Amino acid sequence: DADVTQTPRNRITKTGKRIMLECSQTKGHDRMYWYRQDPGLGLRLIYYSFDVKDINKGEISDGYSVSRQAQAKFSLSLESAIPNQTALYFCATSGDRGTVTLINEQFFGPGTRLTVL
Amino acid sequence: GNSVTQMEGPVTLSEEAFLTINCTYTATGYPSLFWYVQYPGEGLQLLLKATKADDKGSNKGFEATYRKETTSFHLEKGSVQVSDSAVYFCALYGSGNTGKLIFGQGTTLQVKP
Numbered sequence: 001d002a003d004v005t006q007t008p009r010n011r012i013t014k015t016g017k018r019i020m021l022e023c024s025q026t027k028g029h030d031r032m033y034w035y036r037q038d039p040g041l042g043l044r045l046i047y048y049s050f051d052v053k054d055i056n057k058g059e060i061s062d063g064y065s066v067s068r069q070a071q072a073k074f075s076l077s078l079e080s081a082i083p084n085q086t087a088l089y090f091c092a093t094s095g096d097r098g099t100v101t102l103i104n105e106q107f108f109g110p111g112t113r114l115t116v117l
Numbered sequence: 118g119n120s121v122t123q124m125e126g127p128v129t130l131s132e133e134a135f136l137t138i139n140c141t142y143t144a145t146g147y148p149s150l151f152w153y154v155q156y157p158g159e160g161l162q163l164l165l166k167a168t169k170a171d172d173k174g175s176n177k178g179f180e181a182t183y184r185k186e187t188t189s190f191h192l193e194k195g196s197v198q199v200s201d202s203a204v205y206f207c208a209l210y211g212s213g214n215t216g217k218l219i220f221g222q223g224t225t226l227q228v229k230p
Contacts, residue, residue, distance in 0.1 A: 004160075042121075042206060042220040043161075058217070090160055105151075106218055108160035 003027045004109040006091050012115045019078045021112050023091030030095065032074040033106065034058075034066060037088040046089075049074055081116040088113050119144045119211045123221035130197055130228050138192040138224045140181075140207035148209040150174075150183050150190040151218070155204040164192075164205070197228045 004025045013019050023032065030051045035043040035058075045058030047066040055068060063085060067075045078085055092106040124139040142148065149168045153161040165174030170185035179194045190207060207221040 040222055042222040043218075044220075045217055048217065092161075105163055105166065108153075108162070110158075110160045 004091060004093055004107055006089075006109040006112050008112060009110065010113045012117065013081055014117050015082055017081050017116075019081050019114065021076045021089055021091075021114070023074045023076070023109055025072050025091075025093045025107075025109075027093055027095075027107060028071075029093040029107075030071065031093060032068070033092040033094075034064075034074070034076045035090045035092065036060070036085075037090060037111075043090065046076065078114075078116075081114075083116045086114060086116045119148065119209060119219045121207050121209055121219055121221035123205075123207050123224050125222075125224070127225040127227055130226070132199055132228055132230055133196045134228075136192070136194040136197045136201075136226065138205055138207075138226070140190045140192065140221060142188050142190065142207075142209050144188075144209055144211050146211065147185075148211050150181070151208045151210070152179070152181055152190070152192050153206040153208060153220075155206065155223070157203070161206060197226070199228045199230055202226055202228045 007022045033048045034046040037043050044060050046060055046064050047058050049055045049068045052068050065077045089112045091109040094106045120143045122141050151166045152164040154164045155161045165176040167174040167183035170183055173182045181190050181192045204223045204225050206223045208218045210218050
């Protein structure tokens with residue numbers, strides 16, 4: 001079974017709709033992240049969470065919100081989707097114990113392709 | 118702030134050709150450097166990493182050396198295969214434990230038989 005799972009894998013929605021993307025992990029990691037990928041722009045960080053009570057904005061958080069329901073679950077919401085939020089969204093995790101190298105390495109889910117019409 | 122710049126793609130090579138994908142960075146202190154690979158339809162996977170100057174990361178025939186004097190971490194492979202076709206991302210993790218990876222824009226590699 002995959003260590004980091006994302007649901008749904010694909011979603012088409014309309015402008016103005018509320019959308020939730022979900023991420024679950026079985027790696028036992030404390031740190032979780034949401035990124036979006038756009039062609040030519042690489043990955044950009046939306047939100048990140050170092051534990052259940054610690055949530056931080058990334059570089060492009062406007063129009064998004066998150067919820068860390070448990071150590072293993074981190075959801076991303078688009079309250080009112082717009083077409084320029086069409087992108088590939090990735091969840092990632094990393095540990096916070098052990099060597100610095102272990103903290104640095106992030107493990108990614110398979111991605112959710114979101115299309116907003 | 119921290120940033121990563123990769124060579125633009127796509128890069129198209131014939132099988133068994135030599136590969137170089139350039140990556141340079143801007144960062145304060147001593148960042149850790151990574152190459153991630155994204156195969157079609159999949160998420161990113163860590164390919165290799167280096168945590169201090171002059172370290173060489175290697176995996177699956179790929180290598181990259183952390184060059185602090187030139188702020189570079191170029192990815193190389195001596196003989197590419199069709200199965201290496203993917204998008205490659207250079208990334209850095211800044212010193213100070215900010216918890217954030219900074220990614221380059223990605224370079225698409227296409228290897229033809």
